[in-house]
Amino acid sequence: MIRASTVSEMVNQFPGAIPVFEKFNIDFCCQGKLPFAEACRHAGVSEEEVIAALYQPAPAFNATLRAQDWSLDLLTNYIVQNHHQYTKRVLIELLNLADKVCHKHGAHHPELTEIRDQVQALNKELQAHMYNEEHVLFPAIQALVKESARLLPSPDSIAKSMSNLDPLILTLETEHELAGHFMNRIRSLSTNFSTPPDACTSYSTLYQLLKEFEADLHLHIHLENNLLFPKTLSLQARQQEKPLYVN
Ligand SMILES: [Fe+2]
Ligand SMILES: [Fe+2]
Structure with missing residues (x-):
């Protein structure tokens, strides 16, 4: 049963799987469509070991999120207020810290230069990505939700029915993969965010913050x-099936 599910299905049904997947480096976000067995192979862990951890008492973390039951309005608001605000704030801290640590320790730890470059590239990518979500996709989702609540189509529903969110969502998914690649590279360069013995407080803070950010x-x-x-694509499909005119 578990082996046949995709990792995103598992996380949607059982959010307590998130810390377990994090522990084993199983990618449940960008590669969430992979079946469990394949995701374990990618992460280089045995299915049995992960299944055993999944059956341990569920940690309190995320147990009450139940985001799979949320409306599209709540989901978009939560993403902006919780994740986008945090991402924007922490990216500024990461840029400053990476720069500072690179200047101070770069001579003895050359990997810090690339880590700083990756943080800068990640920042550029995520800022543009979140702007696109907040100014294009999320307003389109809100309009779709509003339109779907109407009994009769609004006058401009013909024009709206022509707009299709599939290509935009595909682009955003590709950008998520790119952000995932930046984070994987940073994780690898920093040897899983482990600091060397000569690390100062800023160095340790940088790695700790990067780990939390990931x-x-x-x-x-x-x-x-x-x-x-x-959820958006399925609402869009239901909307497109509705007749535009009622006789
Ligand atoms: Fe986002
Ligand atoms: Fe996103």
Whole structure:
């Protein structure tokens, strides 16, 4: 049963799987459509070990989120207020810290230069990505929700019925993968965010913050890829099936 499910299905039905997947480096956000067995192979862990961890008492973390039951309005608001605000704030801290640590320790730890470059690239990518979500996709979702609540189509529903959110959502999913690649590279360069013995407080803070940021990004992308986007596409499909004129 578990082996046949995709990792996103597992996380949607059982949010307590999130910390377990994080622990084993199983990608449930960008690669959420992979079957469990394949996701374990990608992460280099045995299915049995992960299943055993899944059957441990569920941690309190995320147990009350139940985002799979949320409306599209709540999902978009939560993503903006919780994840986008956090991402914007922490990216500024990360840029400053990465720059500072690179200047101070870069000579002895050359990987810091690339980490700083990756943080800068990630920042550029995520800022543009979130702008697109907040100014294009999320308003379109709100309009779709509003239109779907109408008994009769609004005068401009013909024009709206021509707009299709599929290509935009596909682009955003591709950008999530790109952000995931940046984070994977940073994780690998920093040897899983482990600091060397000569690390100062800023160095340790940078790695700790990067680790927290990665975990938040996974949840953020999971909510969009595995809940928001599929729910939006399914509402769009139901809307497109509605007759435009009522005789
Ligand atoms: Fe987002
Ligand atoms: Fe996104």
